[in-house]
Amino acid sequence: MSKDRPPGSSPRSHDARPSGADRSCARVSDLLDDFLTRGDAAESGSSDPDDPSPASLPPGEDRSKISLGEDRSKISLGEIMDALGDRAFGALLLILSIPNVLPVPGLSTATGVPMILLGAQMAAGRHSPWLPRRMLAASFDRKAFLGVIRRAKPWAERVERHLRPRLPAMAGPTAERLLGLAVVVLAVILSLPIVFGNQPPALAIALIALGLMESDGVFVSAGLVAGLLAIVIVAAVLLGLGQAAVAVAQQLIG
Numbered sequence: 001m002s003k004d005r006p007p008g009s010s011p012r013s014h015d016a017r018p019s020g021a022d023r024s025c026a027r028v029s030d031l032l033d034d035f036l037t038r039g040d041a042a043e044s045g046s047s048d049p050d051d052p053s054p055a056s057l058p059p060g061e062d063r064s065k066i067s068l069g070e071d072r073s074k075i076s077l078g079e080i081m082d083a084l085g086d087r088a089f090g091a092l093l094l095i096l097s098i099p100n101v102l103p104v105p106g107l108s109t110a111t112g113v114p115m116i117l118l119g120a121q122m123a124a125g126r127h128s129p130w131l132p133r134r135m136l137a138a139s140f141d142r143k144a145f146l147g148v149i150r151r152a153k154p155w156a157e158r159v160e161r162h163l164r165p166r167l168p169a170m171a172g173p174t175a176e177r178l179l180g181l182a183v184v185v186l187a188v189i190l191s192l193p194i195v196f197g198n199q200p201p202a203l204a205i206a207l208i209a210l211g212l213m214e215s216d217g218v219f220v221s222a223g224l225v226a227g228l229l230a231i232v233i234v235a236a237v238l239l240g241l242g243q244a245a246v247a248v249a250q251q252l253i254g
Helices: 026-043 076-084 089-101 108-126 142-160 175-192 200-216 217-253
Strands: 075-076 140-141
Touching: 026 076, 026 089, 026 142, 026 200, 075 076, 075 142, 076 089, 089 108, 089 140, 089 142, 089 175, 089 200, 108 175, 175 200, 175 217, 200 217
Parallel strands: none
Antiparallel strands: 075 140
């Protein structure tokens, strides 16, 4: 579960925690449980008394949280980040990749672009994720988003039985910078409007995220291998589409 953060601080501005694994999350299933509980509570209008909404903050205080507004049928990126608390990059990458592994139509670009920025921050050595306010205001259908997280939970419970700290060099701070570059490339591919081209890079990012969360270098390695396969698959799809376009053009011209 998430550890307490200082009053008035924001998970997006609090950079004091070390990089690497998400040490505030003991289990992946706990992360998903906590996220779903907070998401359902926000939809019903209840809130965490220790985590005040923007409307309750005193005037002049930095309001890092993004308001739900009147439309509780939507969930914003800002709300997702607030629900994750002070967890590091792995947790956010996992939550954003799941709707692409278990596809939700229309979310590939909306979740892929933030992951590009998160990967760049990892590569730059930043300790905690940050997104610009305009991007934090982007929203998705709440029921669809939380529904796919619920669908992923049984799979997460099976996977976490195999997660454990190992091959620390593959999940440490130095490796995390290189992994950030890999996430950038995979997120760019994920953001492209390619039929069946979103799942392979999303799965690779999810494996890398799981490895970072549990300091499991084996899962990180599996994510990198999956990433290479994803690049090959997408390249093959693009090549096939290009050849088909050329053939159609030749027929029209000839």
